[in-house]
Structures are given as structure tokens and as C-alpha cells.
Amino acid sequence: MRSVRLDLIGGTSMAATAQLRSRGIDFHLTTTANVTLANHADAWLPLAIPVAMRTGSEIESNSAPSPTFVANAVRAQEVLHAWWPDLDIVGLPPAGAEPAVTDGRGIGSFFSGGVDSFFTAHRHADQITHLIFVTGFDISVAEVGHAQRSVDNARAAAAAMGKQLIVVSADLRKLGGPHALDWGYHFHGVAMAHVAHLLSDHLHTIYIPSSYSTEDQVAWGSAEALDPLWSSSRMRIIHDGGPSRRHDKVVTLVDDEVAMSHLRVCWERSGEQLNCGECLKCVRTAISIRSAGGRCATLPSHIGVLDIARLPFRQFVDPDALWRLRIALTNSRHRNRPVEIALAGAEAGSRVNRALKTALVKRVTRARVAAMRSTSG
Numbered sequence: 512m513r514s515v516r517l518d519l520i521g522g523t524s525m526a527a528t529a530q531l532r533s534r535g536i537d538f539h540l541t542t543t544a545n546v547t548l549a550n551h552a553d554a555w556l557p558l559a560i561p562v563a564m565r566t567g568s569e570i571e572s573n574s575a576p577s578p579t580f581v582a583n584a585v586r587a588q589e590v591l592h593a594w595w596p597d598l599d600i601v602g603l604p605p606a607g608a609e610p611a612v613t614d615g616r617g618i619g620s621f622f623s624g625g626v627d628s629f630f631t632a633h634r635h636a637d638q639i640t641h642l643i644f645v646t647g648f649d650i651s652v653a654e655v656g657h658a659q660r661s662v663d664n665a666r667a668a669a670a671a672m673g674k675q676l677i678v679v680s681a682d683l684r685k686l687g688g689p690h691a692l693d694w695g696y697h698f699h700g701v702a703m704a705h706v707a708h709l710l711s712d713h714l715h716t717i718y719i720p721s722s723y724s725t726e727d728q729v730a731w732g733s734a735e736a737l738d739p740l741w742s743s744s745r746m747r748i749i750h751d752g753g754p755s756r757r758h759d760k761v762v763t764l765v766d767d768e769v770a771m772s773h774l775r776v777c778w779e780r781s782g783e784q785l786n787c788g789e790c791l792k793c794v795r796t797a798i799s800i801r802s803a804g805g806r807c808a809t810l811p812s813h814i815g816v817l818d819i820a821r822l823p824f825r826q827f828v829d830p831d832a833l834w835r836l837r838i839a840l841t842n843s844r845h846r847n848r849p850v851e852i853a854l855a856g857a858e859a860g861s862r863v864n865r866a867l868k869t870a871l872v873k874r875v876t877r878a879r880v881a882a883m884r885s886t887s888g
């Protein structure tokens with residue numbers, strides 16, 4: 512039987528380090544933060560499990576996970592295997608004792624500064640004590656200027672909301688490529704579970720803001736059916752968002768002064784701004800805000816037909832969201848017919864693009880898995 516070997520390495524109190532040996536290659540992984548980190552097996556197994564599932568390997572470790580974590584992780588594997596049958600169910604290291612939990616811990620929420628983050632922070636404002644911003648996930652650690660601007664923005668928003676900001680930096684994305692694990696489909700949820708467990712000295716519960724509403728749930732790295740199954744007795748993970756779709760979330764946020772001053776939705780990298788104002792996410796969010804009669808300091812106040820016509824085709828991956836946005840605009844007091852027609856065109860292109868993209872991801876993953884299996888003998 513093949514194995515994946517997970518060894519926890521001391522590190523310092525603010526840096527958790529581990530080594531993962533898979534297919535004869537050692538991956539040295541470090542996650543750092545501006546608070547102390549609890550380095551234990553429950554924190555690293557969410558990363559090791561999809562890697563081992565991809566290679567059909569048992570996991571061995573120099574550190575024992577907690578019994579509750581192991582019981583949940585067995586079910587998490589069942590979900591992953593049902594979604595992606597080429598991820599095999601694998602053996603986990605034997606559980607140790609249930610850890611002692613301390614009182615006085617808070618409740619956190621992942622916070623990128625986007626619509627989903629602000630919505631969860633807004634909805635659970637009375638409970639949440641800490642917001643968690645991570646570099647190394649959608650923002651590369653190498654993009655120093657952009658990362659710093661985004662951290663500064665998150666810090667200002669957290670301060671305005673009266674929350675403490677935890678800033679985490681992780682280099683775990685390097686595990687994905689060599690194991691044919693796609694960041695969106697397979698890996699970003701376990702990456703958040705990893706960070707959540709490392710923060711278990713400070714927090715007992717962490718919200719993961721949902722990208723999709725309950726009704727629109729798909730097989731995705733972070734999902735309602737999956738995220739809670741990475742919980743343990745010392746860390747409860749909640750997938751939050753419920754029935755609210757993106758446009759409904761924006762409508763909720765137009766009266767939230769902090770959100771309207773600090774919203775960061777953009778994945779493009781352009782100049783000194785937080786949002787480029789020109790990509791699909793920027794344009795879509797700006798239209799949503801306008802249709803709800805709001806005004807956001809970090810996005811353009813007016814979007815015209817040309818702004819939609821200029822959008823790069825590769826970004827059109829969510830036709831249903833474009834459709835809902837068009838309907839919302841049609842039903843609002845701020846109708847703009849030329850923009851509605853342009854959105855209908857974008858929606859049609861988006862349907863074609865999504866079909867092509869899904870087929871491509873499946874094909875590339877199949878080819879990578881075949882190549883990986885042929886080299887690992």
C-alpha cells in the first residue's frame with residue numbers, strides 16, 4: 512500500500528510547519544500569522560487527505576488527530592469521493608485523545624473583503640469577534656503591493672466594525688498542481704479548514720462565507736455538504752450564506768457604510784486601486800449596487816453598455832448570476848434598458864463559455880491523473 516507521510520515540525524508559535532511526503536517528493540509547508548498558531552494533526556490532515564485520496568495512499572503521521580476530527584473526516588471523504596470518483600477513500604492515522612478545550616475563545620469569519628465576506632460579517636455582527644484575512648489563497652504572497660493594499664483595507668474595515676483582524680499567510684497552494692487538485696473544485700475549502708484549526712487557541716467557531724446559495728450548491732471545494740465535516744471538538748466550521756444569492760447579499764449591504772467604503776471584489780491586478788472597475792466581478796457588483804440605489808466608494812458609480820461590451824469572454828463563467836442580475840435590474844426602480852440588453856448578450860456568451868470551461872477542466876484533470884499514475888508506477 513502506498514502512503515502519504517505527514518510530519519509536524521516545531522516551527523515557532525507564530526509559524527506552523529509541516530512536511531508532507533507524497534510520491535517520493537517532500538513538500539515543506541509553512542503557515543504564519545499575526546497571532547499564535549496551534550500546530551496539531553487536525554490542522555494538516557485536511558490538506559493531506561485530498562492529496563492521499565488522489566494517489567490512493569494511506570496517511571501516516573508523527574502526530575495523532577483527534578477522534579472527532581477523524582470521525583468527521585471519514586464522512587468528508589465520502590462526500591469528496593461521491594463528487595469526484597477518482598479520489599479514493601483512504602486510511603487515516605489512528606486517533607489520539609480528545610483535546611482539552613479552553614474557555615474564552617471567540618468566533619471568527621474568513622474575510623477577503625468581498626460581498627460574501629461582508630454579508631457574513633454583517634449577518635453575524637453580534638457574534639463575530641475576529642475576521643481572518645489570508646494571503647497565499649487568491650492573492651499570491653509574491654504580489655507584495657496588492658497584498659499589502661488588500662490587508663490594509665481589511666484592517667480598516669475590521670476596525671470600523673470593531674473586530675480584531677487575524678492576518679494569515681500560507682504557501683500550501685504548491686500541493687495542488689502536482690496532485691491534479693484544482694484550487695476551486697478540490698482545494699480551497701480544505702485550505703480554509705487548515706487555517707481554522709491552526710487558530711483553535713483563539714477561536715472555537717469559524718464561518719466560511721458561501722459563494723453559492725443553498726439552492727445553487729454544486730460540487731465545489733467549499734460547500735454546505737462538506738465544510739462542517741472538517742470540524743473537530745475544538746473547532747466548529749460553519750458554511751454560511753444560506754438562501755441568499757449574490758445580488759440579495761449586495762442589496763443587504765447597500766446600507767452598510769463599512770461595506771460601501773471597503774468592498775474588494777476584484778481578482779484583476781491593475782494599478783493602485785482595490786478594484787479595477789472593469790472586470791466582470793467589478794461590473795456585476797457595481798450594477799447590483801446601482802439597482803439597489805446604493806453607492807460604493809471602491810467601485811464605479813455608473814456602468815454603461817460599453818463597459819459590458821469590453822468584458823473579456825474568459826471571465827463569463829456564471830450565466831445564472833448574470834440572468835438574476837438582469838431580472839433584478841428589470842424589477843428595480845433604477846432600470847437601464849440598454850444595460851439589460853447588453854447583460855442578456857453577456858449571459859448567452861456565458862452559457863457557451865461555462866460548458867467549454869467545465870469540459871476543459873475535466874479533460875485536463877483526467878490527463879494529469881493519467882500522467883501522475885504512470886510516473887508513480
Ligand SMILES: [Zn+2]
Nearest residue numbers: 777787790793
Ligand atoms: Zn475588477
